[in-house]
Each structure stands twice: as C-alpha cells, then as structure tokens.
Amino acid sequence: MSKHIVTAFDAELQSISTRISEMGGLAEEQLSQALEAIRERDSELAAEVIAADVRLDKLEVDFEEFAIQMLALRQPMANDLREVVAALKIASTLERIGDLAKNISRRATYLNENQPIKVSSSIVRMGNQTRLLVSEVLDAYAARDTALAVSVWTRDVEIDEMYNSIFRELITYMMEDQHLIGLCSQLLFVAKNLERIGDHATFISEMIYYVVEGRPLGDSRPKGEPLGELPLPRPFHG
C-alpha cells in the first residue's frame, strides 16, 4: 500500500495496529494466566489476573478515544476507514476476552478450595485450544493474513464440540452426586467462558477479513451442534 501524502496519517494508522497488538498481547496473557491458575490451583495468580483486568479496560478506553479522534480529524475513506472501524470493534472484543479471563480466574478461586474432579483436565485442554486460536488470530491481525484468519474461523467448531462434551459430562456428574453441583456449575461457567472466547476469536477473524477484502466473510461458519440430547435423569423412586 502506497503512503499517504499526509505522513502523520500513516503514523496514526500504524499506531492503530500497534495498540491493537498491545491489547491483544495483554488479553492473551490474561487468558493464559487464568488457565494456569486453574491448572495449577493457584489462587494467588487468579487474584493477579483479576486485578490486572483494569489495565486492559484502560487500554480500550484510550484506544476508543484515539480512534474517534481519528475518524473526526482525518475522515478516513475506503481501506483506511475499514481499518479504523474494524480496530474499534476488535478493541472492544479484546476487552471482553479480558473480562472472560477475569471471570475464569474468579471460578478458579472457588475451584481451588475444593477437590479436583476428572473433568478439570478436559477443561485445561479446551483452554489450551482456545488460547491457541486467540494467539493465531492476533498473528493473523498483525500480518493481515486472511488465510490464517479463516483457519481460526473454521476451527472454532472444535471448541464448540469440546464445550458440548464437557457440558454433558458435567451434567452427568451432577446427576450422579448432588454434592458436586456447586463445583460442576463453576466448571460449567469456565467452559462456557472459553466457548465465548472462541467465538470472539472468530469475530476478530471476520474483522481481519473485512479490513483486507472489503466485504464480510459471510455467515456459513461451521458451528457445533446445539447441545443435542442430554443424559436423562434417573426415574425418581419415592
């Protein structure tokens, strides 16, 4: 892409990418540490993640102001306009990923005070997979790599399937032993948060595609089955 006649405009556009990458890096780190707090049963780390969320919130507020100023003062057109609008949406998506990481850390605090159950390892696997998608979509943004973005977009279905299987597993546990309901509910929230983060990664993929191609990626994304059949409760014998 050739340079703008007004060089300060180029500098500001460059700054958009830099700021988004910075926010992305922080969101990814928050997610990573939240998962570590679950895996290592580390409540101290969970507390750190919760406390650090304000940094991401602050970056988002600052970025929004920067982008709105740019819209007002530069009045960008065509690909420049797409760049700014997509970045605004990506920034708020990253902020939400941060919120979900914080929420996972809250659940971690509860889980760490209770006995681990087998499903925890499936959640760790799901977490790793989700983190990988977030990491790849951020790489795709930095390189404006639509092929990688589309790959993330299509692979979110794996996260959905992991979620569905964890959901069924947890329901089964809860029916087997009602003392586990509290614990399993917390795990269910963790899984749900990860599933949402996967969706956010696909949304960022869509934004990258829009920036580069100028048209939407479409809505034919493979999605996990709706929850389907749940285990039936055992007949109640009075």
Added chain:
Amino acid sequence: MDQTTDIKIVSRDVHVYYGENEAIKGVSLEIEDNTVTAFIGPSGCGKSTFLRCLNRMNDTIDVCRVTGDIELDGHDIYAREIDPVQLRARVGMVFQKPNPFPKSIYDNVAYGPRIHGLADSKADLDAIVEHSLRRAAIWDEVKDRLDAPGTGLSGGQQQRLCIARAIATAPEVLLMDEPCSALDPIATAQVEELIHELRENYAVVIVTHSMQQAARVSQKTAFFHLGLVLEYDETGKIFTNPDHEKTQQYITGRFG
C-alpha cells in the same frame, strides 16, 4: 438503492479535444434520473469538461471538439436540429462562483422564463419566481426585497439564487460545477440540503473536490482520471471498498 431509477443521460465513447489536446478519452456513462451523481477526480482529470458536454457549454469554446454520443431521454443532444439554448433550459447549470446577473433578485430568476416564454402573464411569472426561490430555500430570506440587486446577497444566498435561476426554466437535469467551493460550511450545508431535495424532481450531476461532499450528497460516484472514468458505482461502495487501485489512492489521499 431505495427507488427504481430511469436512465436520463447516456454517453457513449465521448472524446473531447481542445485543439490537439485530448481532454476526454472515451467516456461511456449512464446517468440516472432522480439521482445525485458525483464526479470526482484530481484537477485536470476531465470531470468539469465532461460535465460541460452534457449541456453543450463546450460549444462556446472555439477550439473545443466533441465526438461520440450523448443522449438525453434517448435523443442525441448534439444533433443538428437541437438548439443549444433550448437544451440548456432543460439541462441547467450552477457554477463554482455564484454569478448572479447585475439585476434585481426578481429579474435574476425571471430571466430564463421570460426568454423562453414560459409565463403567460405577470401573475404567472410571479408564481414561477416565488416557486423557484422557495425550491432553492431562499424565499424567506429575500421575499421582502425582490427588487434589491442579486449581487448584494451573501455568497451562500447568491449561490442559492443561482440555483433558483437554474430551476426557474423547469429543467430536468441540473449540473453543478463545484457549487460549494466558495461557500462557508453553513451555506454549504444549506446547498447540500437543497441538492438532496432537488433529487426528487431532477437528475443532479455535481463535480466536487470534496470527498466528504461527494459522499454526503450523491448516490452514484464516477471517478475520473486522465480523461477516463476509471470507476463508476454506488457511492457507498466507492467510499468503503472501491475496486480500482487508483480510486482508492485518490480518496484515501495516497500518492498515486
């Protein structure tokens, strides 16, 4: 878009020469009725030259030669039997710099209807003048001083007076060559609002150097470059996702 549109003007392979210099190098374009069409492009790209072909304003330049076809409602406007003066009553024009006649406000607007014999009586003419000034959104500002000279108005008022003068002959097409470049933002907004309203009854073609203005007022945009139309599409498409690299460079302010 939101309404069905008929083609008002068709140009086919139009070339314009100023002596040896070829200013327009084969432009084929369909201009829709009840639509604001913007011509954009760098200085010297030929957009004003092409605009002036649409009501044969270029006839007044001796060295200027136009080839190709331009049809208004299917009739060749360069045909032998066409009277350019009659044509310009149907295809009105508003210029960059407001240029009211050194006459009263009333006479500025009444001039066209008089020479074209559009009014049968003084009452008729009064009605045309009032209607045109109302359409141009300047009636309330001048109704009490119709005998005052048009040149005594502010720049924005003068331009709206010129628009009233252009629409007094009940044209079907209105050509505007940078109509707001000499106006302040408030007068510009008033003229843009007027353009928006005029679209109901006319095909409006506007040449502008302001990307934002083209984006605000038009439904279709043509990008001119070195005497050619490189891209012609819905305005929304041109300003968010143009097909042509040169269009993109121009509207985003990049080196081309």
